[in-house]
Structures are given as structure tokens and as C-alpha cells.
Amino acid sequence: MNNPSNRPKHETGQPNDKQAKHQDAAPIEGSVAPSFTDPVCGMTVSEGTPHHTEYDGQEIRFCSDHCRKKFLAEPEQYLGNNRSNRTEQAPAGTRYTCPMHAEVVSDQPDSCPICGMALEPMMPSLDKGENPEFIDFRRRFWWTMPLSLAVLVIAMAGHQIPWLSPIARTWLELILSMPVVLWAGWPFFQRWAQSITNRSPNMWTLIGTGVGAAFAYSLIATIAPELFPVALREHGRVGVYYEAAAIIVSLTLLGQLLELKARSSTSAAIKALLGLAPKTARRLRDDGSEEDIPLTHVHVGDRLRVRPGEKVPVDGVVIEGRSTVDESMLTGEPIPVEKTAGASLIGATINGSGSLVIRADKIGSDTVLSQIVQLVAQAQRSRAPMQRLADRVSFWFVLAVLAVAASTFVGWGLFGPEPAWTFAIVNAVAVLIIACPCALGLATPMSIMVATGRAAQSGVLFRDAEAIERLRTVDTVIVDKTGTLTEGKPAFRKVITTGRWNENDVLRLAASLDQGSEHPLAAAILSEADRRKLTLNEASSFDSKSGIGVIGKVDSHELALGNTALMEECGVDWAQLQDPAEQLRAEGASVMFLAVDAQLAGLIAVADPIKPSTPEAIAALHEAGWRVVMATGDGRTTAEFVAQRLGIDEVHGEVRPQDKAKLVTEMQTQGRRVAMAGDGINDAPALAAADVGIAMGTGTDVAMSSAQVTLVKGDLRGILRAREISQATIRNMRQNLTFAFAYNALGVPIAAGVLYPFFGLLLSPMIAALAMSLSSVSVVANALRLRTTE
Numbered sequence: 101m102n103n104p105s106n107r108p109k110h111e112t113g114q115p116n117d118k119q120a121k122h123q124d125a126a127p128i129e130g131s132v133a134p135s136f137t138d139p140v141c142g143m144t145v146s147e148g149t150p151h152h153t154e155y156d157g158q159e160i161r162f163c164s165d166h167c168r169k170k171f172l173a174e175p176e177q178y179l180g181n182n183r184s185n186r187t188e189q190a191p192a193g194t195r196y197t198c199p200m201h202a203e204v205v206s207d208q209p210d211s212c213p214i215c216g217m218a219l220e221p222m223m224p225s226l227d228k229g230e231n232p233e234f235i236d237f238r239r240r241f242w243w244t245m246p247l248s249l250a251v252l253v254i255a256m257a258g259h260q261i262p263w264l265s266p267i268a269r270t271w272l273e274l275i276l277s278m279p280v281v282l283w284a285g286w287p288f289f290q291r292w293a294q295s296i297t298n299r300s301p302n303m304w305t306l307i308g309t310g311v312g313a314a315f316a317y318s319l320i321a322t323i324a325p326e327l328f329p330v331a332l333r334e335h336g337r338v339g340v341y342y343e344a345a346a347i348i349v350s351l352t353l354l355g356q357l358l359e360l361k362a363r364s365s366t367s368a369a370i371k372a373l374l375g376l377a378p379k380t381a382r383r384l385r386d387d388g389s390e391e392d393i394p395l396t397h398v399h400v401g402d403r404l405r406v407r408p409g410e411k412v413p414v415d416g417v418v419i420e421g422r423s424t425v426d427e428s429m430l431t432g433e434p435i436p437v438e439k440t441a442g443a444s445l446i447g448a449t450i451n452g453s454g455s456l457v458i459r460a461d462k463i464g465s466d467t468v469l470s471q472i473v474q475l476v477a478q479a480q481r482s483r484a485p486m487q488r489l490a491d492r493v494s495f496w497f498v499l500a501v502l503a504v505a506a507s508t509f510v511g512w513g514l515f516g517p518e519p520a521w522t523f524a525i526v527n528a529v530a531v532l533i534i535a536c537p538c539a540l541g542l543a544t545p546m547s548i549m550v551a552t553g554r555a556a557q558s559g560v561l562f563r564d565a566e567a568i569e570r571l572r573t574v575d576t577v578i579v580d581k582t583g584t585l586t587e588g589k590p591a592f593r594k595v596i597t598t599g600r601w602n603e604n605d606v607l608r609l610a611a612s613l614d615q616g617s618e619h620p621l622a623a624a625i626l627s628e629a630d631r632r633k634l635t636l637n638e639a640s641s642f643d644s645k646s647g648i649g650v651i652g653k654v655d656s657h658e659l660a661l662g663n664t665a666l667m668e669e670c671g672v673d674w675a676q677l678q679d680p681a682e683q684l685r686a687e688g689a690s691v692m693f694l695a696v697d698a699q700l701a702g703l704i705a706v707a708d709p710i711k712p713s714t715p716e717a718i719a720a721l722h723e724a725g726w727r728v729v730m731a732t733g734d735g736r737t738t739a740e741f742v743a744q745r746l747g748i749d750e751v752h753g754e755v756r757p758q759d760k761a762k763l764v765t766e767m768q769t770q771g772r773r774v775a776m777a778g779d780g781i782n783d784a785p786a787l788a789a790a791d792v793g794i795a796m797g798t799g800t801d802v803a804m805s806s807a808q809v810t811l812v813k814g815d816l817r818g819i820l821r822a823r824e825i826s827q828a829t830i831r832n833m834r835q836n837l838t839f840a841f842a843y844n845a846l847g848v849p850i851a852a853g854v855l856y857p858f859f860g861l862l863l864s865p866m867i868a869a870l871a872m873s874l875s876s877v878s879v880v881a882n883a884l885r886l887r888t889t890e
Contacts, residue, residue: 136149136161137235138161138162138163138167139160139162139171140162140167140170140171145161145162145163149161149162149163151163151164151165151167151168152168153168153171153172155171155175195207195221196208196209196210196219196220196221197219197220204219206219209221209232211290211291211294213294213298213300234357236287237287237353237356237357238357240283240284240287240353241284241350241353241354241357243279243284244279244280244283244284244346244349244350244353245350247276247277247279247280247346248277248280248343248346248347248349248350250276251273251276251277251280251342251343251346251347252343252346252347254269254272254273254276254343255273255340255342255343256343258272258273266337267337269337270321270322270337270340271322273318273340273342273343274318274319274322274340274342276342276346277315277342277343277345277346280345280346280349280350281311281315281345281346281349284349284350284353285311285349285352285353288304288307288308288311288349288352289308289312291304291308292304292305292307292308292309292312293308295308301495301498301499305498307348307352309498309502309532310348310532310535311345311348311349313528313529313532314341314342314344314345314348314529314532315341315342315345317340317341317525317526317529318340318341318342318345320525321337321338321339321340322338322340325337325338327525328526376411376448376469377395377411377413377447377448377467377469378395378410378411378413378448379394379395380392380393380394380395380413381393381394381395381397381398381402381404381413381414382404382405382406382407383398383402383403383404383405384402384403384404384405384457390405395413395414396464398413398414398460398463399460399463400460400461400462400463401459401460402459402460403419403457403458403459403460404416404457404458404459404460405455405456405457405458406423406445406451406455406456406457406458407451407455408423408451408452408453408454408455409450409451409452409453410450410451411447411448411449411450411451412425412445412446412447412448412449412450412451412458413447413460414447414460414461414462414463414467415444415445415446415447415460415461415462415463415466415467415468416444416445416447416458416459416460416461416462417442417443417444417445417458417459417461418439418440418441418442418443418444418445418456418457418458419441419457419458419459420441420456420457421440421441421454421455421456421457422438422439422440422441422454422456422644423438423439423451423452423453423454423455423456424436424437424438424439424452424453424454425437425439425445425449425450425451425452426449426450426452427446427449436452438644439456444461445458446467446468446469447462447467447468447469448467448469468757497535497841497844501531501532501535501844501848504531504848504849504852505528505531505532505535506528507852508524508527508528508531508851508852508853509524509525509527509528510524511524511852511853512524512527512528512853516853523853523862526862527851527852527853527862527863530851530852530862530863531848531851531852534843534844534847534848534851534863535844535847535848543833543836543837543839543840543879544565544833544836544837547829547832547833547836547883547886548562548565548568548829548833550883550884550886550887551568551825551828551829551832551886552568553887554825554886554887555821555822555825558818558821558825559811559815559818559821560809560810560811560818560821560822560825561809561810561811562808562809562822563807563808563809563810564808566808567792567793567808567809567826568825568826568829568830569826569830570773570791570792570808570826571775571792571809571822571823571826572823572826572827572830573773573791574726574773574774574775574791574792574823575725575726575727575772575773576726576727576728576729576767576772576773576774576775577721577726577727577728577729577774577775577776577777577794577819578729578730578731578760578763578764578767578774578775578776578777578786578790579728579729579730579731579748579776579777579778579816580730580731580732580760580777580778580779580783581730581732581739581742583778583779583796583814584777584778584779584796584814584816585710585711585714585730585742585746585816586708586709586710586711586714586742587708587709587710587711589708590623590624590690590706590707590708591624591627591706591707591708591709592624592625592627592628592704592705592706593684593689593705593706593707593709594684594689594704594705595607595702595703595704595705596677596680596702596703596705597701597702598676598677598700598701598702600696600699600701601696601701601702603702604632604634605701606694606701606702606704607625607628607629607632607634607704608629608634608635608636609654609655609657609659609694609696609701610625610659610661610692610694610704611625611626611628611629611634611636612636612637612638612639612654612655613639613642613650613652613654613659613661614626614650614661615636615638615639624706625692625704625706637654637655638654639652639653639654639659640652640653640654641653649661649662649663649665649666649692650662651666651670657696657697658696658697658698659694659695659696660672660693660694660695660698661692661693661694661695661704662692662693663691663692663693664693666693667693667695667700670695670698671698672693672695672698672699672700673700674693674695674700676700677693677700677702677703680703681693681703684703684705684707686741687707687741688707688708688741688742689705689706689707690705690706690707691703691704691705692704692705692706710742710745710746711814711815711816713815713816713817714746714816715746716817717815717816717817717819717820718746718747718748718816719747720817720820721816721819721820722747724820724823727749727750727772728748728749728750729748729749729750729751729752729763729767730742730743730748730750730751730752731752731755731759731760731763731786732752732753732755736753739751739752739753740753757783757784757785757786758785760776760778760783760785760786761785761786761788761789763786764776764786764789764790765789768791773791774790774791774792775790775791775792775793775794775819776789776790776792776793776794776807777794777795777796777811777816777819778793778794778795778796778807779795779796779814783795787807792808792809793807793808793809794807794808794809794810794811794819794822795807795809795810795811796810796811796814809822825886828886829886832882832883832885832886835882836879836882836883839878839879839882840879843878847863850863851863
């Protein structure tokens, strides 16, 4: 045991802001000793191990020369896709928290004192190394699983082996099960001891007690069988339960591996956000030369060059150049924004075809991207655990079972027939075995497993069990506009002429002029011209007017294509088409006027169309009693039109990512259960803050990582399907818990011997194990009914 004074300090509360802001800082040299994983056996080895080799330009370290030789024989077999054998190391100063109990905060990666789960970094890094606990459990599982299977086979069929006597079979089971229980199961016993020390009964209390009781009972039966009454002897030996202890350990290890693998994806959203930022920036020196530097070396005031197609390194202001910048990953706006001198830029957005020189204004944790990362991390940590009800019940269930076992032992020892204390041990062990938490542990995971598979067949992906539990209680859904209610792609809407030119002429001239433009609205015009198979001519004297349109010459005609500001600059009277233009804008379209030789020729409207399935989905949500709220970064006029057309209850326009998260929080304080549906990175904070985040499968990876539910087809109708599955799953989970407790409620008293005074019946540990298995079978069978959910 560790010295208490050396144990990490646990705190309650939220992380210090300053510490949270510096999660991305590089580790201080010498503050964290690097560790490596032997790719052959999975053991953790130090940097100074004498057993190492170089392969493919990489230094590989091993625990022994034996593993080194095995690696050299077949290196690719052990490396696979993992080209680095370094374990995941968090930066110095990292603080850790429990995934289920956010109030637990520690300065070291210890175990949660409440539930026993391994603590995780509050802010993940981009280090792709594996979780050390996952590596340790994987090694224990694969090294001992063959032994568990061997014990099971011998226990079930050993009597058919003529040369293996019952006594020899018992000792062979003991020898095979000892490494499984005492080595592979050691972490479980540590958490069992911790739960007792901290007076916090949990899953590990049940597992440790059940496995320990089965193994200890079997060990005594093997070493001193004469202590047991003749009635408990079968085939010349006392029945032992080594296979039960070993299999429970192996299955628990497997469950932990699956859980750790799943939990590793909970930080995928933050890692994806961190990965948006470029690794380097191109800085301009005072002498005019340029250099590529790490992003961490950028200072406020530095002049940086952003070349075509590159990501903007930090938040700043344009000093020189002109280009369009795709900000959709942060703002949700599908149309790239034109940037010229004086325009502000957001780090991690993507530059178009122009070259820009910018001045760095905000770096590190002050950038918009970093603030979004902090919002997502904070929202994820604020969630309540899915199994809080089961945990509360388990607390008292564990205490009750332990009390019954103790009472059984004392009662039989003091008042039972001879040999009283032997009966006391047998009956107490029977109580503990029948109360083994297999059925209780399977009650919710089996329902979740079947439900998630059934949902996936319907195009609904649940990220975790918590989403299934919470979705059934939702009464309000906040939806983003772009990409959620709409297609998310600008498309040609309409062309209106003044009569001097026909529609095709207006479209042909505009498309010919826009061939030299990189604006996405131009792409929509060119696409429509291509659809109509119009012949385009080359434009000359092309010039882009910052933010208002373009001018040039086509077929000897002077053309101007843009908004009203451009028309006024060119002296063109656009009043003739003012009314239809206003109508189109009210319908959410962007309008561009075309002037030919200083005379108004017509207008072209481009819009982001509403998805065909959206009206039906909104109507169905209203029918289900949900309140539908729209929150979008688009203009208020466009947002109100879309809301009015779809019958949306409440609309919020021109909102920023943090505003969406704030809106979610405000509605939650009003007592509403809120779901957030979105598809962009700008929706990530709100998706994480909502009771249930719902991402469109057609959206960004970050949105899907932040959300707990993904609609593969991007169809809002999937929300109702997901809700139906949620309701059916929760009903099934409650049934399973009822089955599990019913078996225990019947079995525990019988195992304690309440029927003995009346019928002379005792429940041997073997029957107890059978009852435990039946409870598990009923739980699994009931969960499988979810496959037929319509």
C-alpha cells in the first residue's frame, strides 16, 4: 500500500481557470518521465531500458531481450498501425477528474474515491498514445483468458477424463485459477478495498466480495475438505467454484476494456477542435524575409502570411491582400466571407485563393477556437452519470447483502446444527454468490447494447447510454438553420429581368463575368448556367469590388454584378426591381443585381434551400409535444422567414457559438429538458451543454463528436425515432433491474436457510451459482426483445 502522505490530493469543485487555459502548454523538461510500452507484451518500460532497437527510423524499447527478439522476427505484427510505442502522457500541471463524478479533482491520475473509475485529464491533449490503464488491463486479459477457459472446461467436463481423479482435478483448477484471480483480478481487489476504506459501496464491492468469497470458499474446500459435511461432497470431493471466480474476473476485464475504449472517444470532440489549429505559422521578419515557426512561438503583434489554401494560424486583422475565407467550421455560415485590409480573422479558418498578411491579435487560450474548446470541455464535465439510479440502489443493495451474509454466518454458527460453523460458512458463501452482481451489472448494458444496434439500423447513432436515458425526457429542441433545417449549400433560386434582356441572357452574362470570381455565390450562378447549357464568353477588365460585387466587360458590354451599393456606385437605378428584391430577401435569399452598360438588366437570387424532410419533421415534433427553437448565426430577416415558413415556435438570429450554449443553459434553468440539433463546429458548445446533443451525419466531425446522438442521414425525423427507442430502452432496463433484484430477493433468503426449519432445505453454492446464471439469462433474453422494436 502507498504511504497516505504520498497519495494524490483529491479536491471538490471546478478547475482553476489559469490551469485550464494552459492545458495545451508543452511539458516542462524533466517534469514527466517519459514511459514506453513494449509492443510485444504490453508492459510499461522506462526510457533507459537496455533492451531496445531501431526500426523504420523509430527507437523501440522492450522489457527483456526475449521480447526484443520476438519483435525483430515479425516487427509489423506487433507495430501494426501504431507507429509509436509511447504511452499517453499528459502535460505537466494537468488535473484529472472522474467521468462519473465531476466534483472529484486530482493532481495525479489516480482512481475515483467514490466509484473506483480511473481519473481522466480534464483537458485531453493530441497525444495519440494509448491509455496506460487500457494497456495494463489488456495484458492481464489476454494472458489469463486461456487459463479461465481451461478452468471452465475442466470444471464442466473434467469428470469425463478417466485419468484425472476428482482430487487432482480440484488442485488443477486451483493452480490454473490462481493467476487469474490473484494477478489479473488484483486491480479489482484494490478498488474493492478502496470502496470499503472510503465507505462508498459500489460495483467493485460486489465484484470483489463475490469473487473473493467464491475463491476463498473453494480454496478452503481444496485444502481442508474434511471441514465440510458429507452432504456437500460429490464424486469424492467438495464442490469448488474456481471457474466462477476466474470467469467473472475475465469477463469483468473484458467489460473494462470495452468501457475504456468507449470512454476514450468522449474526448474526441475536444481533440478534433484542437486539431483544427495549424501546427506552424509563417512570420514576416522586419527585413522582409519569412520563416516558418511553431504556432506556440507566435506573439501578439507578429505579422503573419497566410497563403492560398492555408489555415489562418491565430485570431488577427488583415494588413495586406484580398481573399475569401471559409469560416463555416466555426460560424456555420456556408458562404465564405471576403476579407480585405482591416477585416478581422478567426484562427483555424481556411483561406481561399488569395494571399493575406495579418497581424496577430489573440493567441493561445485567448483565441475563439480555444474558447470553444473550453466551453465543450466544461459542458462535458457537467453531465450527470447515466446509472445514477442503479448506483443509488446498488449502495443499499450491497450493504443489505453483506448484512444478510454476516447474519447468516453468525446465526448458523451460534444456533445451527452440527457442524454449525461449517454450515455457517457454506450458507454465507451461498448468499454472497447468489448476490453476485452479474445480473445487476448486465441489466442496463445489455439493453443499451441491443438498443444502440437497433437504432443504428434506423440511421440513429447513440454515443453513450446517457443519451438514451435523457432523450425520453426532452421537451424542447433547439435547432441550427444552416445544414440542419436547410441543405447547407448555396443554390440558384431565381432570375428576374427588366424586360430588356431575357432570363438566359441575364444568367449568361452574369456567369461569364463570374468566371473570374472565387465567391461561392458565383459558383451557384455558374452551376445554373451549366445546367441550362449556356455558352459563356470570356470576361475582360475584371475587377472585384470589396464586399459589394464585381465589374468587367463581356461581349463589348460593361457589366456590374453585385448589391445595391455597387449599383449606386456605378450610377445604376435599381428601384425598378426593389420590391421583388425585398421579397426575395425576406424569403432568405441573397440578391445580386446585373447592370449592362449602366442600365439595370435584372437580378439573380441565390439561397440555401430548406431540406424536403424538414417541414414534416417540425410538424411531427410539435405533435409529440416538443417546443422547437431555432438559433442561427444567419441574419435575423432570413432566420425569421425560415421560422415562419416552418412554424417554429421561437427564433434567435445572429448568435455566436457561446450564445447558443448560453441559450441552452437559460432554458435549462427554466426547468426545460433541452436537446440541441446542429451540424457545425460552431454548434459544438451548445451540443455539449444540452441534455442531449443531436448532430447531423452530413455535418462536421467535431459536431458529431460533441453530440451524444448522430442522425446519419441528417434528417430531423430521426429525432422522433431516437425518442421512441429511448422510451422502449428505459422500459426494458427497468424490467431487467426488476428481474435481477427479484431473483436476488428470492434467492438470498433461501441461501440464508430460511426454509431449513420447515423443509430441511439448504441452498448450496452450486445452486446459488445456477440461480445467478438464470437471473443473467433472463436479463439477456429480455434485452434481446428490443431487436423487434418498431
